[in-house]
Amino acid sequence: MEKSVLTNVKDNFESFIDSFRDTLANLFNEENLEHGVHTNRGIQESMLKKIMKEGPLRAFIPKEYGGRGVKIAECLSVLDESSYQSLPLSLMMGINGGLFLQPVGKYASDSVKKQVFSEIIERQKMGGLMITEPRFGTDALHMQTQYQENGDTYHVNGLKHWAGLTGQADFWLLTARRQNDKGQLTRDIDFFIHDNSNPGVEVKEVFQNLGLYMLPYGRNKISAQIPKDYKLQPSTTGVTMMLDILHRSRLHFPGMAMGFIRRIMDEAMTHCRERTVGGKPLIDYDQVKRRLSRIQTAFTTCSAMCAFTSENAGVENDLSKSDLPANSIKSVVTDMMQE
Numbered sequence: 001m002e003k004s005v006l007t008n009v010k011d012n013f014e015s016f017i018d019s020f021r022d023t024l025a026n027l028f029n030e031e032n033l034e035h036g037v038h039t040n041r042g043i044q045e046s047m048l049k050k051i052m053k054e055g056p057l058r059a060f061i062p063k064e065y066g067g068r069g070v071k072i073a074e075c076l077s078v079l080d081e082s083s084y085q086s087l088p089l090s091l092m093m094g095i096n097g098g099l100f101l102q103p104v105g106k107y108a109s110d111s112v113k114k115q116v117f118s119e120i121i122e123r124q125k126m127g128g129l130m131i132t133e134p135r136f137g138t139d140a141l142h143m144q145t146q147y148q149e150n151g152d153t154y155h156v157n158g159l160k161h162w163a164g165l166t167g168q169a170d171f172w173l174l175t176a177r178r179q180n181d182k183g184q185l186t187r188d189i190d191f192f193i194h195d196n197s198n199p200g201v202e203v204k205e206v207f208q209n210l211g212l213y214m215l216p217y218g219r220n221k222i223s224a225q226i227p228k229d230y231k232l233q234p235s236t237t238g239v240t241m242m243l244d245i246l247h248r249s250r251l252h253f254p255g256m257a258m259g260f261i262r263r264i265m266d267e268a269m270t271h272c273r274e275r276t277v278g279g280k281p282l283i284d285y286d287q288v289k290r291r292l293s294r295i296q297t298a299f300t301t302c303s304a305m306c307a308f309t310s311e312n313a314g315v316e317n318d319l320s321k322s323d324l325p326a327n328s329i330k331s332v333v334t335d336m337m338q339e
Contacts, residue, residue, distance in 0.1 A: 028085040052124035060097035065117040073310040079255030088214035090256040098249035100127030107232035127171035130160040145176040153225040166218035191232040200224025240320045247319040247326035254305035257333040298336045
């Protein structure tokens, strides 16, 4: 009986990932590439709707809320298939999944999870995260975005920038520090879920960033009234929660790298077999073999990193102290992609 259940789960996922793969291959075909899929800013709404209709974000949502159960291997597979066709698309999936859906699933109240996840699944909405500030960069402990209690709500006020999906996300995780009675900001950090159907997040500028054209980044003015139950509830402190969220997200990087490296490897092997120089295919030359072997080594190493993440980055685990593996894996796999 148990074997039958497991087989059905596997078959269902294989059917889902096959359909997702085919949809992406059709959308990112040569004709669309000629129309500037990667060189125009943003993504066509019609294209995004077809991608989201496949339900890729369900992999990051618990089963009891209509998702696939947040199995990390499945989450990585979604990132892998996305990056095979488009690295920016994979990052979009990673922002939604690792920086919004997984934190909401782990730290939000049950009633809030029901509402947010139903919007994601039924209406294909998206979510993002705002931490970085213009004056403090990644120095999150000195962020100046603040909040105060205001009856049944929290008033969050500040300025954020470099938030992926600026102007496009339907939900935001907003980070802020509490302002005490003396007007001082406390040391800890809190997270709030903002529904963009309500006022409070104003896009002041969309950046003309040099890469990842598909993803909009920008500067956002925050002045939002957040219902009290839309505040995430950490197990210990907000800083610990933030580290758990960020480390888990960084451990997902091999998923994004996997498809990117696999695409390079596939195209390199095909080219070197079909291209003839000096009467023989390129793949017969020693220097070509050496360069191909380096790509294959990157593929194997990235596969091992995916296995590590699948085994260790489950949402049930506290990754707040996993700074060494998280930061090392992110750095190494990013260098591999760049090379």
